[in-house]
Amino acid sequence: MLPVRTPTLPPATHTNTFLIGTGEAVLIEPATPYREEQDLMVQWVQSARLGGVEPVAILATHHHPDHVGGAMALRERLQLPLWGHAMTAQRLDGIVEIDRLIQDGERIELDGPTPTALTALHTPGHAPGHLCFIEEASNIMIAGDMVASIGTIIVEPTDGDMLLYMESLRKMSTLEPAGLLPAHGTLIEQPEAVLSFYIEHRLMRERTVLNALEARGKASRPRHLVASAYADTPKALWPLALQSIEAHLIKLEREGRVWKEGDRWAPVPAGN
Structure with missing residues (x-):
C-alpha cells in the first residue's frame, strides 16, 4: 500500500x-x-x-x-x-x-x-x-x-x-x-463492526432528518433541517451535511415516507 x-x-x-x-x-x-x-x-x-x-x-x-x-x-x-x-x-x-x-x-x-x-x-x-x-x-x-x-x-x-x-x-x-x-x-x-456502525449511523441520521421535518410541520428545504438534524455536528461541516440531508430525503421519498413539491419536502401524513 x-x-x-x-x-x-x-x-x-x-x-x-x-x-x-x-x-x-x-x-x-x-x-x-x-x-x-x-x-x-x-x-x-x-x-x-x-x-x-x-x-x-x-x-x-x-x-x-x-x-x-x-x-x-x-x-x-x-x-x-x-x-x-x-x-x-x-x-x-x-x-x-x-x-x-x-x-x-x-x-x-x-x-x-x-x-x-x-x-x-x-x-x-x-x-x-x-x-x-x-x-x-x-x-x-x-x-x-x-x-x-x-x-x-x-x-x-x-x-x-x-x-x-x-x-x-x-x-x-x-x-x-x-x-x-x-x-x-x-x-x-473489525469489518463487521464497522459496516454495522455505518449502517446504523445512516439509519440514525435518517431518523433525525425525518424528525426535523415532522417538527417543522410543513414542506421544507434541507437548509431548514440542518440545525436540528445535525445538532451534534460542527457548523463548519453543515455544507456537507446539507448534501447528506438531501440524499436522505430522496431515499425517503422513494420509500414513500416523504413527498416533494418543487425544492421542498414534507412528511407523508399518517394513514396515507
Missing part, C-alpha cells in the same frame, strides 16, 4: 494505492493528480518490476478526482490499460478512456509464484460505478470509498444514492471479509 497526496476531503489528505500480485499484478487507485506523487507511484512500480512483479492493468474503484486524478498520466507513463466499471467509464468519457469494463462478480486471475485472484464487487451508492475488490486468499476487501478509517464518507444527492449505498454496505457485510482496506486511512481489522 502506498498513500499518495490527493485533493480529497479533510481530515483525509491522502488516497491509498495498492499493488496486488506476486508476479502479474494490478495497480488499484490511480489517485493523484500531482506530478511529484505520480513520480513516487512510478518509482514504486518500477521497483516492483525489478523484483519480478509486473503490473498488467490499472484498476479504478470509481470516477471521483481523488481516485482517478492520475489515471491518464499513469496510463501513459506505465503503459498500462485502465480498467473500471461501465458507469465509471461513462463519467470519465472525454477525460480518460477505460480500456476494459469490469463486471460485478468478475474474477481477475494473476499468475505468479503465489497466484492471486481478485473478485470485483459492484457497490453503488457513493458513486454509480463504485467497485470493491476482494483478494480471495486473505479475504481482505479493498473498499475504496465505501468506508474510511479517517474522515467520513459523503453520499451526495446527484452523484450518490443513499438507498443503494446502504444496500451496498449490507452486501459487503454478507461476504464477511476478514478486513477492509479503505482508500483513506489504515486497515480496518
